[in-house]
Amino acid sequence: MASKTFDIEGMTCASCAQTVEKATGKLSGVSEASVNLATEKLNIQYDDAVLSVSDIERAVQDAGYKAVSKSQKRIFDIEGMTCASCAQTVEKAVNKLEGVNEATVNLASEKMTVDFNPEVLSVPAIQKAVQDAGYGAKEEQGQALDVDHDRDKKQKRIQEMWRRFWISGVFTVPLLYIAMGHMLGLPLPRFLNPEEHASVFAATQLILTLPVMYLGQKFFTVGYRALFKGHPNMDSLVALGTSAAFLYSLYGTIRVWIGDASFAMGLYYESAAVILTLITLGKYFEAVSKGKTSEAIKTLMGLAPKTARVMRDGKEMEIAIDEVLEGDLIQVRPGEKIPVDGVVLSGKTSIDESMLTGESMPVDKKPGDEVVGASMNKNGNITFEATKVGKETALAQIIQLVEEAQGSKAPIAKLADKVSGVFVPIVIGLAVLAGVLWFFLGQESWVFALTITISVLVIACPCALGLATPTAIMVGTGKGAENGVLIKSGDALETTKKLQTIVFDKTGTITEGKPAVTDVVVSGSGISEQELLRLAASAEKGSEHPLGEAILLRSEELSLDLEPISDFNAIPGHGIEVVVEAGALLLGNQKLMADRGILLGEFATTSEKLAEQGKTPMYVALNNQFVGIIAVADTIKPSSKKAIQILQQMGIEVAMITGDNRKTAEAIAKQVGITRVLSEVLPEDKASEVAKLQQDGKKVAMVGDGINDAPALVQADVGIAIGSGTDVAMESADIVLMHSDLLDVATAVELSKATIKNIRENLFWAFAYNVLGIPVAMGILYLFGGPLLNPMIAGAAMSFSSVSVLMNALRLKRFKPAK
Numbered sequence: 001m002a003s004k005t006f007d008i009e010g011m012t013c014a015s016c017a018q019t020v021e022k023a024t025g026k027l028s029g030v031s032e033a034s035v036n037l038a039t040e041k042l043n044i045q046y047d048d049a050v051l052s053v054s055d056i057e058r059a060v061q062d063a064g065y066k067a068v069s070k071s072q073k074r075i076f077d078i079e080g081m082t083c084a085s086c087a088q089t090v091e092k093a094v095n096k097l098e099g100v101n102e103a104t105v106n107l108a109s110e111k112m113t114v115d116f117n118p119e120v121l122s123v124p125a126i127q128k129a130v131q132d133a134g135y136g137a138k139e140e141q142g143q144a145l146d147v148d149h150d151r152d153k154k155q156k157r158i159q160e161m162w163r164r165f166w167i168s169g170v171f172t173v174p175l176l177y178i179a180m181g182h183m184l185g186l187p188l189p190r191f192l193n194p195e196e197h198a199s200v201f202a203a204t205q206l207i208l209t210l211p212v213m214y215l216g217q218k219f220f221t222v223g224y225r226a227l228f229k230g231h232p233n234m235d236s237l238v239a240l241g242t243s244a245a246f247l248y249s250l251y252g253t254i255r256v257w258i259g260d261a262s263f264a265m266g267l268y269y270e271s272a273a274v275i276l277t278l279i280t281l282g283k284y285f286e287a288v289s290k291g292k293t294s295e296a297i298k299t300l301m302g303l304a305p306k307t308a309r310v311m312r313d314g315k316e317m318e319i320a321i322d323e324v325l326e327g328d329l330i331q332v333r334p335g336e337k338i339p340v341d342g343v344v345l346s347g348k349t350s351i352d353e354s355m356l357t358g359e360s361m362p363v364d365k366k367p368g369d370e371v372v373g374a375s376m377n378k379n380g381n382i383t384f385e386a387t388k389v390g391k392e393t394a395l396a397q398i399i400q401l402v403e404e405a406q407g408s409k410a411p412i413a414k415l416a417d418k419v420s421g422v423f424v425p426i427v428i429g430l431a432v433l434a435g436v437l438w439f440f441l442g443q444e445s446w447v448f449a450l451t452i453t454i455s456v457l458v459i460a461c462p463c464a465l466g467l468a469t470p471t472a473i474m475v476g477t478g479k480g481a482e483n484g485v486l487i488k489s490g491d492a493l494e495t496t497k498k499l500q501t502i503v504f505d506k507t508g509t510i511t512e513g514k515p516a517v518t519d520v521v522v523s524g525s526g527i528s529e530q531e532l533l534r535l536a537a538s539a540e541k542g543s544e545h546p547l548g549e550a551i552l553l554r555s556e557e558l559s560l561d562l563e564p565i566s567d568f569n570a571i572p573g574h575g576i577e578v579v580v581e582a583g584a585l586l587l588g589n590q591k592l593m594a595d596r597g598i599l600l601g602e603f604a605t606t607s608e609k610l611a612e613q614g615k616t617p618m619y620v621a622l623n624n625q626f627v628g629i630i631a632v633a634d635t636i637k638p639s640s641k642k643a644i645q646i647l648q649q650m651g652i653e654v655a656m657i658t659g660d661n662r663k664t665a666e667a668i669a670k671q672v673g674i675t676r677v678l679s680e681v682l683p684e685d686k687a688s689e690v691a692k693l694q695q696d697g698k699k700v701a702m703v704g705d706g707i708n709d710a711p712a713l714v715q716a717d718v719g720i721a722i723g724s725g726t727d728v729a730m731e732s733a734d735i736v737l738m739h740s741d742l743l744d745v746a747t748a749v750e751l752s753k754a755t756i757k758n759i760r761e762n763l764f765w766a767f768a769y770n771v772l773g774i775p776v777a778m779g780i781l782y783l784f785g786g787p788l789l790n791p792m793i794a795g796a797a798m799s800f801s802s803v804s805v806l807m808n809a810l811r812l813k814r815f816k817p818a819k
Contacts, residue, residue, distance in 0.1 A: 002045070002046055002047070002048040003043070003044070003045045004043075004044055004046075004053065004056075004069065004119075005041055005042065005043050005044075005069075006041065006042040006044070006056070006057075006060070006067040006068060006069050007040060007041055007042075007067070007068045007069075008020055008035065008040050008041065008042050008060065008065055008066070008067055008068075009040070009065060009066040009067075009068060010064065010065040010066055010222055011035075011037060011040055011065060012222065012235050012283075013037070013235070013424075014037055014423070015232065015423060015424045016037070016065065016235075017035040017036070017037040018035075019063050019064070019065075020035045020042060020060055020063055020065055020067075021033050021034065021035045021042075022063075023059050023060060023062065023063035024042065024044055024056055024059050024060060027046070027051055027055065027056065027059055028050055028051065029046045029047035029048075029049075029050030029051035030044060030045070030046045030047075030051065031045045031046065031047070032044070032045045033045075036470045037470055038470035038471045038474050039470065039474065042060070042067060044056060053069060057069075064222070064225045069101070069117050072115070072116060072117075072118050073113060073114070073115050074113070074114050074116075074123060074126070074139060075111055075112070075113050075114075075139070076111065076112045076113075076114065076126070076127070076130070076137040076138060076139055077110060077111060077137070077138045077139075078090055078105060078110050078111065078112050078130065078135055078136070078137055079110075079135060079136035079137075079138070080134065080135040080136055087105040088105075089133050089134070089135075090105050090112060090130055090133055090135055090137075091103055091104065091105045091112075093129050093130060093132065093133040094112065094114060094126060094129055094130065097116075097121055097125065097126065097129055098120055098121065099116050099117040099118075099119070099120030099121030100114060100115070100116045100117075100121065100126075101115040101116060101117065102114075102115045103115070103116075112130075112137065114126055118322070118390075119391070122322065122390065123139060123320065123322055123323050124323055124325065127139075139320060139323065154287065157287050158284065158287045158288055161280060161283050161284035161287050162284050164215045164216070164280050165277065165280045165281045165284050167211070167215055168211075168212045168215050168216070168273070168276060168277040168280055169277055171208045171209070171211050171212050171273065172208075172212055172270075172273045172274055172277045174208060175205055175208040175209060175212075175269060175270050175273050176270050176273075176274060178192060178201070178204060178205060178208070179205055179267065179269060179270035180270060192204060194261075194264045194265060195261075198256050198261040198263075198264035199256050199257050201256075201264055202252070202253040202256045202257070202263075202264055202267060203253065203257075205249070205253075205267055205269040205270070206249070206250070206253055206269060208269070208273070209246065209249075209269040209270075209272060209273050212272075212273040212276050212277060213242075213246065213272070213273075213276070215276075215280075216242070216276035216279075216280065218235075219235045219238045219239050219242070219276065219279070220235075220239045220243065222235045222239075223235030223236040223237070223238060223239030223240070224236070224239055227239070227240075232424040232425060232428060236424060236428075237424060237427060237428070237457045237458065237460055238275065238276070238279055238457070238458060240428070240431075240457050241275065241453075241454040241455075241457035241458040241791065242271075242272040242275050242276055242454075242458075243272075244450055244453065244454050244457075245268040245269075245271045245272040245275070245450075245454050245791065246268075246269065246272045248268055248447070248450055249267040249268045249269045249272070252264075252266055252267050253267065266447055268450075268451075268454075268791070271454065271790070271791040275458055275791060282800065282802055282803055285802075285803040285806070303337075303374040303395060304321060304337075304339075304373060304374045304395055305321060305336070305337040305338075305339050305374070306320065306321055307319065307320060307321060307339070308320075308321050308324050308328075308330050308339035308340065309330060309331045309332070310324060310328045310329060310330050310331075311328075311329040311330075311331065311383075312328070316331065321339050321340070322389075322390055324339060324340050324386055324389045324390075325386065325389060326386055326387065326388070326389055327385060327386060328385070328386045328389075329345070329383055329384075329385060329386075330342065330383070330384055330385075330386055331381070331382075331383050332377045332381070332382050332383075332384070333377070333381055334349070334377060334378065334379050334380060334381065335376075335377065335378075336376075336377050337373075337374055337375070337376055337377070338351065338371045338372060338373055338374065338375050338376075338377060338384075339373060339386075340373045340386045340388060340389045340393050341370070341371065341372055341373050341386070341387055341388035341389075341392070341393045341394055342370070342371055342384040342385050342386045342387045342388070343368065343369070343370055343371070343384055343385050343387055344365050344366065344367050344368065344369050344370075344371060344382050344383075344384045345367060345383050345384055345385055346367055346382065346383045347367075347380055347381050347382035347383055348364070348365065348366050348367075348380050348382070349364075349365050349377055349378060349379055349380030349381070349382050350362035350363060350364050350365065350378045350379055350380070351363055351365050351371060351375050351376065351377055351378060352375060352376040352378055353372055353375040362378050365382065370387075371384055372393075372394050372395075373388075373393040373394060373395050373396075374393075374395045423460070423770075424460070427456065427457065427460040427774070428457070430456055430774060430778065431452075431453045431454075431456035431457045431460075432453065434449075434452045434453060434456055434777075434778040434779065435449040435450065435452050435453035436449070438452050438779060451788070451791065452777070452778060452779050452788075454791045455777040455778075455788075455789045455790070455791045456774060456777040456778055458777075458791055459773045459774060459776075459777045459789070459797055460770060460773070460774055460777075468759060468762030468763045468766050468805050468809075469490075469759050469762070469763070471762070471805065471806055471809035471810075472755055472758045472759045472762060472809045472812065473490045473493060473755065473759075474809075475755075475758075475809050475810060475812040475813055476493060476751060476752075476754070476755030476758070476812055476815075477493065479751060479812055479813060479815050480747075480748065480751050483744065483747055483751075483817055484723070484737065484738040484739035484741070484744055485735060485736075485737060485738070485744050485747050485748045485751065486735065486736040486737075486738060487734070487735050487748065487751075487752075488733070488734050488735065488736070489734065491734075492718055492734035492735055493751075493752050493755055493756070494752070494756055495699065495717050495718050495734075495752075496701070496718050496735070496748055496749055496751075496752035497749070497752040497753045497756045498699045498717075499652055499699050499700070499701050499717070499718060499749060500652060500653060500698040500699050500700070501652065501653045501654075501655060501693055501698045501699070501700045501701070502647060502652055502653070502654055502655070502700070502701045502702075502703060502720075502745065503655045503656070503657050503678070503689075503690060503693070503700060503701070503702050503703065503712075503716070504644075504654065504655070504656050504657070504674075504703045504704075504742075505656075505657055505658065505686075505702075505703060505704035505705065505709050505712075506634075506656055506657070506658035506660060506665065506668060507634060507658065507660075508705040508722065509703055509704055509705050509722055509742070510636060510637065510640045510656060510668065510672060510742070511634040511635060511636050511637065511640075511668065512634060512635050512636075512637055513634065513705070514550070514634065515547055515549070515550040515616075515632045515633060515634055515635075516550050516553070516554070516632065516633065516634075516635045517533070517550055517551060517553075517554040517630060517631070517632055518615055518631050518632065518633045518635065519610060519615065519629070519630070519631035520532060520533055520628065520629075520630055520631075521603065521606055521628055521629040521630075521631070522627065522628040523603060523626055523627050523628050525625060525626075525627050527622070527627050527628065529628075530558065530560065532620060532627060532628045532630065533551065533554060533555055533558065533560060533630065534555060534560045534561070534562065534563070535563075535580055535582070535585060535620065535622070536551050536555075536587055536618070536620055536630055537551050537552050537554070537555035537560060537562055538562040538563045538564075538565055538578075538580060539565060539568075539576060539578045539580065539585050539587050540552055540576070540587070541562060541565065547616060547618060547632045548576075550632045551618075551630060551632070563580060563581055565578045565579060565580055565585075566578070566579045567579045571588065571592060573591070574588045574589060574591050574592040574595065575587050575588015575589060575592045575618070575619075576588060580622075582622055582623070583622055583623040584622070584623055584624070585620070585621070585622055586598070586619075586620070586621040586622075586624075587618060587619070587620050588618065588619065589617075589618070589619065590607070590617075590619065592619070593619050593621065593626065596621070596624065597624075598619075598621045598624060598625070598626050599626065600619070600626055601626070603626065603629060606629065607619070607629055610629070610631045611663070612663070612667055613633075613667050613671075614633055614634075614663075614664045614665075614666075614667030614668045614671075615631040615632065615633040615667075616631065616632050616633060617629045617630075617631050618630045618631070618632060634668075636668065636671055636672060637741075637742065639741050639742050639743045640672050640742050641671070641672045641673060642743065643741075643742035643743045643745055643746055644672050644673050644674060644742070645673060646743070646746040647745065647746055647749070648673070650746070650749060652749070653676065653698075654673075654674050654676070655674065655676040655677070655678060655693075656668070656669050656672075656674045656676070656677050656678065657678040657681055657686055657689060657712075658677075658678070658679055658680075658681065659679075659680065659681055659682060660679060660680070661679065661680060662677070662679040662680060664679075665677050665679035665680075666679070686702075686704075686709065686711065686712035687711035687712045687714070687715040688715075689712070690702055690712045690715045690716050691715055694715075694716075694717070699717045699718075700716050700717050700718075701716055701717065701718040701719070701720055701745075702715070702716035702718075702719055702720065703720040703721075703722070703742070703745060704719075704720075704721065704722070705721065705722035705740075709721075713733045713734075718734050718735060719733040719734045719735070720733055720734070720735045720736075720737060720745060720748065721733035721735070721736050721737070722737055722740045723736055723737050723738040723739060723740045735748050743817070744817075746817070747817035750815075750817060751815060751817075754812060754815050755812060758808060758809060758811065758812055761808055762805045762808055762809060765801070765804060765805060765808070766801065766805055769797075769801045773797060773801075776789050777789045
């Protein structure tokens with residue numbers, strides 16, 4: 001199965017999205033097709049053995065729209081060309097590469113422009129094709145358009161909509177004054193007086209209306225094409241309404257020219273022009289708002305540097321970042337960003353990785369350590385080997401996750417989709433029905449009936465319905481990414497709100513996942529705490545035991561000078577014995593002390609208390625005399641207790657799952673305030689424990705970090721992986737916490753609640769608008785002596801409904817986690 005994303009051009013409303021979705025969804029080999037109106041993208045999963053990209057593009061085109069696969073444009077300087085056939089050769093060589101949309105070579109400038117899909121083809125592959133054809137291709141610096149392509153496209157649309165609006169306004173304002181001003185007692189030049197010069201009055205309105213109709217031609221071309229193909233959309237409603245107003249007015253103008261001046265006061269040119277102008281203004285605001293919803297992606301993309309300094313053939317050269325190959329040696333100086341992921345080969349530095357981990361303190365790096373693309377090198381020169389480039393880097397993976405989440409649909413969106421799919425045909429039917437009923441049963445005036453029909457067509461707005469869910473999801477998931485919470489899908493976003501139980505893995509999730517010294521207890525035999533630690537660390541120098549490593553780490557933190565040892569002897573299952581300057585040293589468990597006949601005295605009680613707290617006591621004896629205890633434990637993360645308290649205050653039950661024995665597990669649970677403990681659970685049984693909780697009818701989330709947590713993460717209604725965990729865990733999860741901070745679990749729940757609330761508000765207003773607006777446009781109020789809705793007011797109201805939904809979604813940008 002292949003998965004692909006297309007940009008869809010020509011969509012204007014929710015029914016457009018429905019049309020594209022249906023047209024591609026019914027193709028043979030397609031397992032899923034989902035269109036997001038807010039991002040104007042089609043995400044499709046299909047069998048590439050049955051279906052090709054061109055088949056999908058053709059299906060979208062037949063539905064009246066255009067599908068453009070993700071593309072980049074690059075310009076190359078071509079070396080070695082001497083004639084037109086050289087240019088043809090290069091052009092053919094590149095055009096036959098899979099993933100190339102178009103390649104054109106200009107012999108005069110010796111440049112080649114290539115439009116290609118970066119998911120299928122890389123820049124080095126294009127260069128190799130040119131090289132194989134007998135020429136050289138060098139990318140023109142500064143021409144990488146990929147990151148900014150989407151932003152430029154949206155900016156161009158914003159500028160185009162604004163241009164159309166203000167030019168339309170230049171003609172519409174005087175038209176409105178001429179058509180309506182005299183009714184309000186405003187003065188008109190004598191030659192425009194409808195009573196004296198009706199033909200000039202009508203002709204002037206026609207002349208002023210034509211440029212507005214021309215500027216709004218896209219409403220008509222798209223709207224009528226969709227209508228004739230049997231998939232009417234929002235543009236169809238606008239096109240029908242304004243066409244009816246214009247054609248009736250044109251008929252009236254002809255009657256005036258023939259000599260029937262009574263038609264001069266019944267023209268609707270201003271309605272057609274004002275409707276088109278106001279809806280264009282609404283589309284402008286919509287375009288601006290849509291641009292703001294995807295700012296999170298732009299911010300993430302902006303983190304990556306544009307170039308990298310690599311060593312090739314013994315030479316240092318600066319190349320575009322997506323020309324970097326796996327295995328390249330890359331040099332980074334202080335103050336520069338790390339271009340791609342890799343492993344340090346030489347040099348020492350500290351790197352600010354806060355963009356990925358949220359940790360504000362720079363991390364020291366030395367040969368053998370991993371570095372992450374887009375992090376900032378602070379104070380040293382390093383050379384590292386690129387291990388992950390292009391789509392494989394951590395930043396690229398994050399961007400892809402956010403893009404996929406923003407393009408996904410939450411279950412709540414299905415209701416809006418169903419309504420939007422049948423909305424436009426119903427509105428057209430209601431508009432015609434209202435017009436016919438008023439003509440035959442009410443006014444018997446086809447001008448009045450036409451007014452009703454136009455108002456109903458224009459006020460109806462499936463755009464608001466279609467935008468309600470995707471815009472909120474885009475802003476919500478984007479806001480999550482800003483806070484280090486990567487939500488992979490709309491489904492996960494919605495389900496998180498409903499969570500009743502959250503199960504935390506213990507090791508590496510609630511705790512740090514590595515042992516640390518927690519207590520140092522001396523017996524009072526004249527040895528200080530630091531001296532006890534120094535002796536124990538000296539003894540453990542030759543050991544590889546995790547508990548010994550914890551003692552060594554603590555001694556390094558205190559900068560203790562270790563002494564040489566001799567006669568090191570590891571006693572399996574008990575501990576170690578060594579000889580230090582002061583004599584024979586024993587370090588191990590209680591069994592070791594008992595075997596050697598060393599009495600603990602009152603410290604036996606101390607060790608029991610330490611064990612009850614989930615700590616492992618290690619006993620130290622010097623020359624067969626007990627001298628102290630060093631307790632080691634997997635320490636609790638600083639934020640664990642607070643995070644669990646916040647979740648419990650939200651009314652969510654918190655449980656802990658671990659393979660540890662009950663005593664240790666309960667000691668850890670007690671420290672963080674967890675009462676439900678699932679201990680001594682084998683890795684393969686974690687998923688079944690989650691399933692048992694689900695059988696009680698609860699919505700369950702699992703939070704974990706290891707490979708052994710992956711089945712449980714998949715089993716849970718929402719799987720949440722710690723960002724510092726394994727790739728398998730993060731792949732299995734629905735939400736990834738990049739900062740590895742448990743407080744972000746609460747952030748995810750809060751964000752889910754805020755987003756779903758926003759979606760419900762959007763849907764309520766979109767439904768309410770149509771439920772109230774359409775009957776008013778049909779003349780219900782007029783029937784009982786109330787006002788009749790003017791088509792111009794209907795047009796303004798329609799634009800406002802879409803903009804209000806978008807503005808409400810943008811309120812989510814103010815979301816702040818309650819930490």
